[in-house]
Amino acid sequence: EWRPRRGAGRDREPGGYADPAGHPDLRAAVARYVAYARSVRTGADDVVVTNGAQQALDLVARVLLAPGDVVAVEEPGYPPAREAFAAHGARVVGVPVDGEGLVVSRLPRAARLVYVTPSHQFPLGVAMSPRRRLDLLAWAGAHDAAVVEDDYDSEYRFADRPLEPLHALDAGGRVVYVGTFSKTLLPGLRLGFAVVPPSLRSAVRAARRLADGHGPVATEAALARFMDEGLLARHIRRTAKVYARRRSALLAGLAGELAPYVETVPSAAGLHVCALLRSGDRAVADAVAARARAAGVAVETLAAYRAEPGGPAGLVLGYGAIEADEVPVGLTALAAAFRAVRPG
Structure with a gap:
């Protein structure tokens, strides 16, 4: 059972502002966790801890989008993602989903960003096929677009072997990988994360600093310890x-x-x-x-x-x-x- 532990988080800057990217121990724990649990190879410097996955989407929108930019999302799809991008003035365009996931051939050519849930499409539940994953990455490279991969609940897999995440297949640094602890622990914890390409590190950290400074230091430290002790x-x-x-x-x-x-x-x-x-x-x-x-x-x-x-x-x-x-x-x-x- 997860709970903040006595003394957790008191060893770092008790009287000052914390790192906007999140507690260093939690960033390191998340990097190790996504490596063994989700085949996402990354380091702590690429991890930005957020107040839930929704803030991760907001930060990506702040950094990558300008008013009027086109964002492609799955249709049907996750309404809060559409709302997050629209709130930043983006023109959000729905793209059909079939048995292999997002139909890449239907992506609007002007899309600046593509938001997908390839491991378990929300809400249909299908997994994006390997061929479709490669097609999406090739499309993003050809159109100079970014891809947000929302892997919101892939820990709970009951059949078949997991497919490689887009992040693991991405050779061009175009994928932002987003995860959350709301499904595995509890929504009220309000902790998620984004694994960002090196080219976006500084911008996303700056956006987090402007948004709300930093997250709850003691809670982040407690979660790091919870993960490091194998309890998660x-x-x-x-x-x-x-x-x-x-x-x-x-x-x-x-x-x-x-x-x-x-x-x-x-x-x-x-x-x-x-x-x-x-x-x-x-x-x-x-x-x-x-x-x-x-x-x-x-x-x-x-x-x-x-x-x-x-x-x-x-x-x-x-x-x-x-x-x-x-x-x-x-x-x-x-x-x-x-x-x-x-x-x-």
């Missing part, structure tokens, strides 16, 4: 078993009682599953989600993650905050919602 890795191993049971229960129900209504999008990782409606009717998805929520079952429609109307109808079901034995109960209520909306 142990926590992930333990919670992965818990989430695997929940995931199995969810997939079994979707393939059973709910099979007449939905088809699950194949996914090997993460803490949510996307299910497409066989009817393709978005009005039905809206009505079912509303009935389910009224019955105490939290589901979101796939449309909630789109900036533009259209696309297949679907539901997004998370299992990070529900016990395994409660999953069948929730799915039974969801099936009842389908029957009520589409009787017979």
Whole structure:
């Protein structure tokens, strides 16, 4: 169990301002962690600790974007990322996603930055194929664009071997790798990080200094110690078993009682599953989600993650905050919602 430890963080500049890039021990711990857990080869100097992944996106936008610049994002995709780039005056353009991930051939030629979730596309759940990863990096090189790789929950992988991250394949220093501890620990911790190319180190650190000075020194030091003592890795191993049971229960129900209504999008990782409606009717998805929520079952429609109307109808079901034995109960209520909306 993670908690700040007595004396943590008191050994560095107790009366002054801290490094805007984060506590040195945590930057070093993050560099070691992403190396063995995610195959991201980096050093502590390239790590900038942030107040969650959202601040990492904000800092990247501050450094790389000017008003009117084009940013390409996945459609459907992560709404807070779109909002972060739009807040800096960027023109955000959605790019379709298929079974191999972002469709590179549909990227706007003027894109200055491309934001992707290749390990576990949010919200569909597909992994970007190896070929598509190489295509994206080649496109970025040809168009002088940066790529933000948001690897928000790849620690929890339940099938297949992980694919190499874009950062590991990047030979041109174009990828900014973003991670968070919100999924592995808790959202209220508000700690994330960005692994930036050497060419952006100074600019991103300066942007962090202007944004809020620095992060919580004692909390960052405590997390560094938590990681160095192997407690984060142990926590992930333990919670992965818990989430695997929940995931199995969810997939079994979707393939059973709910099979007449939905088809699950194949996914090997993460803490949510996307299910497409066989009817393709978005009005039905809206009505079912509303009935389910009224019955105490939290589901979101796939449309909630789109900036533009259209696309297949679907539901997004998370299992990070529900016990395994409660999953069948929730799915039974969801099936009842389908029957009520589409009787017979």
